[in-house]
Amino acid sequence: PGFNLSAKFVIHTAGPVYQHWNKEHNERHLYAAYTNSLKRAVENNCETIAFPLISSGIYGYPKDEALQVATLAIQNFLTDHDIDVKLVVFDKSAFTVSRELLGAVESFIDEHYIGTREIMRRQLLDVERDALSEADEAIRKYSKPISEELLAPFVRAPGPWDDLVGNLDEPFSLMLLRLIDAKEMSEVEVYKRANLDRKLFSKIRSNKGYMPSKRTAIALAVALELSLDETDHLLERAGYALSHAVKFDVIVEYFIANGKYDIFEINEVLFEYDQPLLGG
Template structure:
């Protein structure tokens, strides 16, 4: 099952379970905790939490969701950040792992987390999201559950990091939307086109039906060949691609189904394709990477640099307000 970053109010998430960044006493607090108590019903949630308290840092317990859209609320107590050398990372990992285990034990197919300990508990946001991502990624390698991490401050994810600086430089060099008019005029001149209608016709990308009519083999066959040639299993590929098992089965079966561009890119990332190989796979589905799309330029950056962790790529796409890779 896939993992997604979402900007939303966690109390409005229609998932089987949401996670409360609780205190060890399981009392109504401020921030996310206070919002969840209020949305669920303060009296009902307080009564449900009372016999379960206190809990230790890193532990997780479950209650009904009451008036929330979610069926359950999983309460976990995150660590207070001191210096990063007092076991905070291990405790934060336990928060995510124990919450996920509890969700699976109660047959939840979906769960939404806040960024635990990143508020008044002082955990640096960039470190907090890295702990969340790596812990959730490890869990999803063995379990089937859709996970959402609900965030509000997208700017804090990359700001000031070496990755952010490197990506900004790559975008400045390769992103062509701001030069679109100049590029189109140069293209028209180079092709000897004399009027706007002709130029628009040439520059317009062919639709999927036109593109597919020129393909040598179905996309599903090309995908099967690539999986075998890369020595990977199908389960490994769809999990690394952040794709739902049912969608992957639909793609794999064929029958003329053509996946979306972002799904094809996700498969290319999971297969650790070179840029040329990724271009070929996209062409099989009637797509192409474009330097007039900031999303495509970011994806190209990761492929060129052989950085194939899709959840990290999605963090960058999220910070630039771009669609994430994979499927829900």
């Protein structure tokens, strides 16, 4: 039955019943359930497919283990095929991010996220708060405004509009393609590593003035394994910047700064913190 789903095809697959004593058997059969379903989708010229977390219901497969097998099977299949795959997970119980990784991310957030520092500032003792207030007052008292006359020699009158337009920075799409060449990567490799579909990447590549979303731009920076400085330069071309006032940005910065470029691992942590995910 199709269960009244708004889908062109419904692919039925037999998921394994979880056997505690035979992990290898479980993984092999669950992996095959995903791979065979993906093959049927490609044979029927499907461009997209959505999966539930197979066997994680009444068949008793632990959700975290089921997610690992599903992710591996889908990633391996996408190495040689071009199809948009969505994995539908209904709650966070399937995501068991390493405690060590979460601890490191939490420490990084505490150190860099402005929101955290503001909370800590509000929790200062009264005497500390008074001291900060006195210091701020002293700064205001001895800081004199700079007159317009003093600033005038350093303010340059705007040039003709033609000059401004003629000096525009390299657009996002051109810089992206240049970086792909510099990294000696293929376009297909990049958009798959960025968790993007071919159609979106084609729009970026074919339109010089295309402005991607911030999540898309960051996903491409991760796929290219850019450093923080390189990421900043790429984001600037799309009108964005990483900010310590945004938790999403701080989490992304942690992974880039530490050379961790697995977009699925990054998305698991973002999901844990109720943040939007990278990619399409």
